[in-house]
Amino acid sequence: MCAKCKDKIHAKLKNNKDHKVIDIKEVGLKLETPDFSDLKCESHRDQSCVLFCTTCQMLVCTSCITKFHNGHGFVEIIEGYELNMEKIRNEHKKAMEIIDELTKGKREMSHIRKEDTEKYKELKKKIEDREIYLKNAVEKFVKELKEDLIRKWREFQKDEINHIDKVVDNLQELSLKAEDILQSNVAEKVFNESAKLAIAVSKSKIRPGTISFLPGQMSPYNVGSLQVVSYAIDVRIVKQFQTDISRVFHLSSCPGNSLWISDDKVLQKVKPVEYKLTVESTFDIDLCGMFGTPTGDLLVIPINKSVLKQISGKTGELTDSIYNLSPLYPTSVHVTIDGKVVVGVKSGGPAWPVTGRRAIIVMNQKGEHDISYEHDKNNIRIFTYVRSITSTDNGNICVVDKLAKDGRGTVVVLNRDGDILQIYTGHHEVNIEDKPFQPVNIVTTPSDNIIVKVLSSDIFHILNNCGQLITHYNVGDLGITMSYSLCFTRNDDQLYIGCSQTNGSSGKIPVYGVKISGC
Numbered sequence: 374m375c376a377k378c379k380d381k382i383h384a385k386l387k388n389n390k391d392h393k394v395i396d397i398k399e400v401g402l403k404l405e406t407p408d409f410s411d412l413k414c415e416s417h418r419d420q421s422c423v424l425f426c427t428t429c430q431m432l433v434c435t436s437c438i439t440k441f442h443n444g445h446g447f448v449e450i451i452e453g454y455e456l457n458m459e460k461i462r463n464e465h466k467k468a469m470e471i472i473d474e475l476t477k478g479k480r481e482m483s484h485i486r487k488e489d490t491e492k493y494k495e496l497k498k499k500i501e502d503r504e505i506y507l508k509n510a511v512e513k514f515v516k517e518l519k520e521d522l523i524r525k526w527r528e529f530q531k532d533e534i535n536h537i538d539k540v541v542d543n544l545q546e547l548s549l550k551a552e553d554i555l556q557s558n559v560a561e562k563v564f565n566e567s568a569k570l571a572i573a574v575s576k577s578k579i580r581p582g583t584i585s586f587l588p589g590q591m592s593p594y595n596v597g598s599l600q601v602v603s604y605a606i607d608v609r610i611v612k613q614f615q616t617d618i619s620r621v622f623h624l625s626s627c628p629g630n631s632l633w634i635s636d637d638k639v640l641q642k643v644k645p646v647e648y649k650l651t652v653e654s655t656f657d658i659d660l661c662g663m664f665g666t667p668t669g670d671l672l673v674i675p676i677n678k679s680v681l682k683q684i685s686g687k688t689g690e691l692t693d694s695i696y697n698l699s700p701l702y703p704t705s706v707h708v709t710i711d712g713k714v715v716v717g718v719k720s721g722g723p724a725w726p727v728t729g730r731r732a733i734i735v736m737n738q739k740g741e742h743d744i745s746y747e748h749d750k751n752n753i754r755i756f757t758y759v760r761s762i763t764s765t766d767n768g769n770i771c772v773v774d775k776l777a778k779d780g781r782g783t784v785v786v787l788n789r790d791g792d793i794l795q796i797y798t799g800h801h802e803v804n805i806e807d808k809p810f811q812p813v814n815i816v817t818t819p820s821d822n823i824i825v826k827v828l829s830s831d832i833f834h835i836l837n838n839c840g841q842l843i844t845h846y847n848v849g850d851l852g853i854t855m856s857y858s859l860c861f862t863r864n865d866d867q868l869y870i871g872c873s874q875t876n877g878s879s880g881k882i883p884v885y886g887v888k889i890s891g892c
Contacts, residue, residue, distance in 0.1 A: 379394060406451065406454075407454075409422070409450045409451065409454070412432060412450070414432065414433065414434035414436070414437060415431075415432075416434075416436075416437055416441075416647060417434050417436050417437065420434040420435065420436060421434060422434055422450060423435055423438075423450070424438065424447040424448065424449065424450065424453075425447065425448050425449070425450055425452065425453025425454075425456075426438075426442050426445050426446070426447055427445070427446040427447065427448055427453070427456075428442070428445035428446050429442065429445065432450065432453070433447075440647075440648075441647065441648045503596065507596065522584070525584055526584060529583070529584055606835065606844055606846050606889070606890075606891040606892055607889070607890045607891050608846060608848060608851060608887055608888070608889045608890075609851070609887065609888050610851055610852075610853070610885055610886070610887055611867065611886045611887060611888050612645065612648060612885070612886035613648070613883055613884075613885050613886070614645055614648065614649065614650045614883060614884045614885075614886070615649075615650070615881045615882075615883055616634060616641075616643070616650060616871075616881060616882050616883070616884055617652075617881060618634060618635070618636045618639050618641065618882065619636045619638075619882065620636040620637070620857070620872075620873050620874065620882055621634050621635075621636065621857060621858050621871025621872055621873070621882055621884055622635060622636055622637055622857060622858060622871070622873065623635040623636075623637075623660070623662065623663050623858055623871075624858035624859065624860045624869055624870075624871040624884070625663055625664055625665040625671065625860050626665055626860050626861065626862045626863060626869070627642070627665040627669055627671065627686060628669045628686070628863075628864075629644070629669075630644060630645065630862065630864060631643065631644045631653065632644070632645065632650075632860070632862075632869060632884070633663060633665060633671055634858075634871060634884065635660060635663060637659065637660060637661070638657070638658075638659060639655065639656070639657060639658075640655070640656040640657075640658050640660065640663070640673070641653075641654070641655050641656075642654045642655075642671075642689075645886065650884065654689050656684070656691060658673065658675065658682070658691070659675065659676040660673050660674055660675055660676065660682075661674050661675075661676055661704065661705075662674035662703070662704065662705045662706050663706065664706045664707050664708050665708070666686075666708050666712065667708065667710070667712055668686060668712075669686025669687070670683055670684060670685055670686045671683070671684040671686070672694060672696065672706050672708065672714065673691075674703045674704070674705070674706055677702065678702070679697060679698045679699035679700065679701065679702055679703070680693050680694065680696065680697045680698070680699070681693075681694045681696040681697075681698075681703060681706065681714075681716070682694060683696075694740070695739065695740030696714055696716070696736055696740050697740065698716060698718050698734065700720075700721070701718040701719060701720060701721075701730060701732075701734075702718060702719055702720070702721060703716045703717065703718055704717045704718065704719055704758060704759050704760065705717040705759050705760055705761050705762050705773075706762070707762035707763055707764060709764045710764075710766070712737075712738050713735055713736065713737060713738075713743070714735070714736045714737075714738075715733060715734075715735050715736075715762050715764065715770060716733070716734050716735075716736065716762075717732075717733055717756070717758075717759025717760070717762055717772070718730070718731075718732050718733070718734055718759070719731050719732075719758065719759075724758050725777075725778050727757055727758070730747065731747070731754060731755075731756045731757060731758060731759065732745050732746060732747035732755075732756060732759075733745065733746045733747075733756065733759060733762070733770065733772065733787075735770075744791075746770070746787055746791045749791075749792075749793060750792075755774075755785065755787075755793070756772065756774050756785065757774055757775060757776050757782075758774065758775040758776075759772055759773070759774060759775075760773040760774065760775045760782065760812070760813060761773035761812070761813065761814045761815045762815070763815045763816055763817045763823065764817065765817055765821050765823070765838040766821045766838070767821070767838055768788065768789045769786055769787065769788055769789075769794065769838055769839065769840075770786070770787045771784060771785070771786050771787075771815055771817070771823055771836075771840065772784065772785045772786075772787070772815075773812040773813065773814065773815050773825070775812075779809070779811070780809075780811035780813070780828045780829075781809045781810065781811055782810065782811060782812045783796050783797060783798050783810070783812070784796070784797040784812055784815065784823075784825055784834075784836070784840060785840075786839060786840030794839050794840060795839055795840030795841060796840075797825075797834070797836060797840050797841075797842065798810055799834070800834065800842055800845060802845070803830070803832050803834075803845060808829075808830070810827065811827050811828035811829065811830075812825050812826070812827050812828075812834075813826055813827065813828045813857065814826040814857065814858055814859050815859075816859040816860060816861060816868075817838075817861070818861065818868075818889070818892055819861065819866040820892060821838045822835060822836060822837055822838060822843060822892045823835070823836040823837070823838065823840070824836075824859060824868075824892070826856060826857065826858075826859055831847055831848045831849035831853060831854060831855070831856050832845050832846070832847045832848075832849075833845060833846045833847075833848060835892045843892060844892075848870070848887075853870060853872070853885055853887075854872070855872045855873045855874045856870050856871075856872055856873075856885075857871055857872055857873040858870070858871035859871075867886050867887065867888060868886075868887045868888070868889050869884055869885065869886055869887070870884065870885045870887055871884050872884070872885075
């Protein structure tokens, strides 16, 4: 019926007070109230649910209330049911509006050629501008290279002439001595001087070197690349745990659903059980990094030591591992899916100013050094201070490189051959002069993308496996503050986030279990 019939006719019907009138749009949505007596608790299957927790948005039994939901808000199940029904109605309404909007947009798009869209023109213009920039940059660099060649060639020729003069003078001097020795026929002189002449003659054949040209390679790092940017990142907190350590600076997973957590001084193996962390073992050890192996062991970087420590996943014993970096010192460690141990290293002494070697060394499961990445093809230093490492399924190594004491840094992505694929320096929307890009931790997602955690911000930079930005996401919007360490668990692809502190914290630092989709 229409509104007029409802008010003028239906209202006059006998027994109309027993009738229930609803909007026609709600037909099929208004159902009889269901039976709640058979709702079983997910955590305690032998008990029925008695209330709805408005804090956690879930049904709870009496055991749940006392164990996990103390101090939370509760309503009757029927009220919780109505709240969720209303939520579904609202989301259903939004979904229908979005469908209408997208369908309308689809109809409009079908009449527009891609060449005529402003977005296409904008992207094409950017590519063409990049082409012009690269041409000009190449011409300028080649000009400088030629000028440098002229200068170095002159210096080289001068050095080579000086070298030849020195060799000739030395040989002439020794030859005169040789003639004297041959004529004197003194045995002692023969034995003493013969070696000197032989060495001088052999050195005279060694040239001081030459000038060569090492051609570079053209790659997406130089030119740029196209990428499909996704904004459909969904993050939700699954669980929250309280720790009894001061900070969760280091976080790593291990088989059996356990986690390793550390604040640089205390190392704990903990197991998430429902909404609590059960401490399985504790070690008092100063460390600056750690990572779990696929076999269940934990590799630990002790302070100012060249040999990695190892905690056995079977016995829990702490021993020296077979991974020796001497004379260098490790700064970060990562283990690939095939068991390779990748370690960031530096020479002894302070981190700043930068001196000595700064590199990445890849070792096999026997502790042998397979390969190191230290300089690019033009012999330029790649790394300043390797702070965190991860790897992707396609074999790329992704590194958080700290450039200065204030934490400014970059994310460097190398392929298997050590070529630089990308150097990510942050994004203009979130990184400005007052808020520089300060990456501290990096982790690879199950879909082979990269999450970068930055200092003094709860924004996650999400990159693809070549180091190109997909999007960024602020977990602070979920109530996760002062996030710091990251790790994914292998069994359920759950992201764990450890915090350095919380606002108004009195000591206990949380670890969040998070489900992330869309990246």
